[in-house]
Amino acid sequence: KAGVTQTPRYLIKTRGQQVTLSCSPISGHRSVSWYQQTPGQGLQFLFEYFSETQRNKGNFPGRFSGRQFSNSRSEMNVSTLELGDSALYLCASSLNLMDARLNTGELFFGEGSRLTVL
């Protein structure tokens, strides 16, 4: 069974540019979550999608957006990049995040997209 796939793995952008990151979840998983990790910080929640609907959004500016397609693949976009956006962006999929009592509800993470903004 293929795991969560994120592309690209590494990218370098300059301030003011925009970037799109892609995530393909495990087959059959309908929930996709995105997290940001910066040096010295824990994983910060960006958003969660289920069946093409955003169910929750973290405390990030409107420059951060995302979407989910009918095949559960998800993309996130960051516009007008700032130096502080340099981070590891992790995508995670699960069957259904709120089914912790019915199944494990655990997250399966991709290897991440490491973004550097110069």
Place this chain on the structure above:
Amino acid sequence: ILNVEQSPQSLHVQEGDSTNFTCSFPSSNFYALHWYRWETAKSPEALFVMTLNGDEKKKGRISATLNTKEGYSYLYIKGSQPEDSATYLCAFMGPDSSYKLIFGSGTRLLVRP
């Protein structure tokens, strides 16, 4: 603002030592508590998902307990091995923060041979 605290921040132990870490989370509106292991250059990997007060889970030499009334969980590693070296993350989910996990900053474990 919901806060998830982990202690200690880092830990160095000798191979064969047993060790434990703490995760503190809000005791109200609890839904689930997750533990993940994150090895360098790899993806975080789920260890346990715990939902009931008093839950105890075990996977090999690693076990975890949960106290939702006082808002803490312990992760234990018995007879640490160098391959246990990783960052251990806990994450809290409450019904009023549905559909997201709030992660602690992690405990970084280094096991010396």
